[in-house]
Amino acid sequence: MDSRAILAELPRLRRYARAMLGDRAAADDLVQDTLERAWSRISQWRQGSDLRAWLFGIMHNLRIDQLRRAGLATTSLDEDAAEVPLRPTQTDRLELMDLESALRQLPDEQREILLLVALEEMSYADIATLLGIPIGTVMSRLSRGRERLRVVMDGRQQTANLRVVR
Amino acid sequence: MTSQPITEDELQAYVDDALTPEWQAALEEHLTRHPADAERTAAYRAQKQALKALFQPVLDEPLPDRLQTLSVQPLRAPTGGGWTGGLWQRLAAGLLVAALGGAGGWLAHGQYLQGDRMARMVPLSHQAAVAHVVYSPDVRRPVEIAADQEEALVKWLSKRLGTPVRPPKLGALGYELVGGRLLPGNSGPVAQFMYHDASGQRMTLYVTTESIEKRDTGFRFAREGPVNVFYWVDGKFGYALSAGIDKGELAKVATAVYDQLDQK
Numbered sequence: 001m002d003s004r005a006i007l008a009e010l011p012r013l014r015r016y017a018r019a020m021l022g023d024r025a026a027a028d029d030l031v032q033d034t035l036e037r038a039w040s041r042i043s044q045w046r047q048g049s050d051l052r053a054w055l056f057g058i059m060h061n062l063r064i065d066q067l068r069r070a071g072l073a074t075t076s077l078d079e080d081a082a083e084v085p086l087r088p089t090q091t092d093r094l095e096l097m098d099l100e101s102a103l104r105q106l107p108d109e110q111r112e113i114l115l116l117v118a119l120e121e122m123s124y125a126d127i128a129t130l131l132g133i134p135i136g137t138v139m140s141r142l143s144r145g146r147e148r149l150r151v152v153m154d155g156r157q158q159t160a161n162l163r164v165v166r
Numbered sequence: 167m168t169s170q171p172i173t174e175d176e177l178q179a180y181v182d183d184a185l186t187p188e189w190q191a192a193l194e195e196h197l198t199r200h201p202a203d204a205e206r207t208a209a210y211r212a213q214k215q216a217l218k219a220l221f222q223p224v225l226d227e228p229l230p231d232r233l234q235t236l237s238v239q240p241l242r243a244p245t246g247g248g249w250t251g252g253l254w255q256r257l258a259a260g261l262l263v264a265a266l267g268g269a270g271g272w273l274a275h276g277q278y279l280q281g282d283r284m285a286r287m288v289p290l291s292h293q294a295a296v297a298h299v300v301y302s303p304d305v306r307r308p309v310e311i312a313a314d315q316e317e318a319l320v321k322w323l324s325k326r327l328g329t330p331v332r333p334p335k336l337g338a339l340g341y342e343l344v345g346g347r348l349l350p351g352n353s354g355p356v357a358q359f360m361y362h363d364a365s366g367q368r369m370t371l372y373v374t375t376e377s378i379e380k381r382d383t384g385f386r387f388a389r390e391g392p393v394n395v396f397y398w399v400d401g402k403f404g405y406a407l408s409a410g411i412d413k414g415e416l417a418k419v420a421t422a423v424y425d426q427l428d429q430k
Contacts, residue, residue: 014224
């Protein structure tokens with residue numbers, strides 16, 4: 001594997017880890033663990049396949065391991081338990097910081113999909129493969145995550161106007 | 167179009183421009199007639215842009231050395247295994263051999279000359295480097311007592327080491343105290359203080375009262391794998407400062423540590 005190719009992926013891995021974890025040091029620790037694991041499994045890497053997807057997959061699995069080892073269940077998907085704080089009117093600058101804190105209020109499963117779509121612009125099918133879940137699950141988590149983020153940002157109490165047609 | 171109802175999935179895909187052009191256009195037409203959907207999809211698009219803007223700056227940050235280094239395949243230990251495992255094994259094997267030697271010497275106490283037993287003790291720099299490699303990568307529990315309880319930390323470690331110890335203040339050099347822990351040394355407790363800089367780079371100061379040479383020494387330098395160590399003996403204390411940083415930078419911090427501890 002070409003180290004230039006890896007170097008090229010590092011900024012994206014760091015960005016995603018930072019967005020997922022919030023904390024800079026913890027995010028870089030995760031990226032470092034990802035690279036170490038990647039090198040230790042370099043024999044499993046197939047030349048010509050998608051390096052970015054491979055690295056993101058390793059990172060995802062490491063994170064699952066960490067959560068499991070720490071005895072933390074991944075955040076509950078119970079939609080109704082969501083706390084929705086009221087937000088006073090703020091400037092754009094504060095709004096970005098606000099967005100970050102709102103993002104923390106999403107369950108892990110929703111946040112990761114939202115970020116893979118928004119930051120990485122991955123296709124739904126690629127995300128499904130990466131996370132090892134059906135594409136329908138990707139779609140429903142994306143939909144719930146976006147709506148929850150919107151509600152948190154709007155400081156609204158209920159998702160009254162969410163109309164699900166199916 | 168169309169008598170077909172628009173699904174939630176289609177609305178999401180519309181936000182991500184993941185539909186065919188005709189389909190995108192059909193959705194747009196739908197939105198003109200459904201203001202609630204229009205408002206919602208507009209909010210999602212804005213959200214997506216805002217997320218990008220929020221984390222975009224990370225892409226332009228300089229890469230930390232520890233990550234840059236790992237873009238090249240790390241050298242493996244002769245026994246194989248990953249970088250971390252290999253380093254670990256090498257350091258730990260050395261420690262084990264030395265510890266067994268030390269224990270053997272200890273158990274056979276009367277039969278060995280004092281000097282012989284001493285020679286079998288693990289060198290300060292090596293002990294410190296192993297402790298650094300073991301604890302500094304720990305994300306969740308790098309220390310036993312964190313810096314926000316510094317007073318309790320100082321009290322506890324001083325009590326266990328049987329003499330006052332205190333972490334030097336390295337804020338002026340960009341290193342903040344993370345906390346500390348108690349570790350087993352060659353024959354008793356030793357203390358480890360951990361620091362980190364703004365980039366998360368960690369540094370540990372290993373403090374022992376069981377120094378082999380009962381006389382002061384100047385700075386000594388050792389390289390243990392990727393860890394650089396400055397160590398010295400001052401009075402009854404042996405100190406070792408370890409970090410995966412450049413020797414010159416580490417020397418600067420070591421000098422500051424020495425100056426502070428010497429002033430007591």
